[in-house]
Amino acid sequence: QITLKESGPTLVKPTQTLTLTCTFSGFSLSTSGVGVGWIRQPPGKALEWLALIYWNDDKRYSPSLKSRLTITKDTSKNQVVLTMTNMDPVDTATYYCAQYRLNFDSFGDWGQGTLVTVSS
């Protein structure tokens, strides 16, 4: 059974850096064809893809947010970390991590999400 869970602060101040951790089980990020991605959803709005890290440490970022994002993995801990710099109130959203499988070209299993509010 695959599970993913996001953790991190629920409230950050404008200009601060957000660090979110995705802890997963049921698969390994050292397995070929596997990745973990981050997707966010502002309240009442649509999903927005942010970043993806592959089993081989290849990384992909949203072109519009690339300068603010960093994604890393710790295979031994089954964790993926996303950092987003210079947070703004428009970044208030539920942040999801999800497993990506190359042979499905999609995000198959998702975490429950974590709501991050940006406010002074």
Add this chain to the structure above:
Amino acid sequence: QSALTQPASVSGSPGQSITISCTGTSSDVGGYNYVSWYQQHPGKAPKLMIFDVSQRPSGVSTRFSGSKSGNTASLTISGLQPEDEADYYCSSYTSSSSWVFGGGTKLTVL
């Protein structure tokens, strides 16, 4: 990368069929067979319903089907059931080696 275009809402009666469109460009939907669809109930995480345009993951009802023509992908739900009422999002791989989601469609089962 602009979001894919979906209708804001669609509706149908139980037992009917509905189709949700997802329009992109030749740099995303039209250029790759990597279109997926997600169902999201209120307060819940999205659930993968269709991948690679028309493939169903194990456990997803055969009432859900996907297709693509040019720059537009479609999700069809046949034999509508009350539990199908949810938000639906399309997604596509892009020429920027990134992914883009649609704006979402709210399905109401009348």
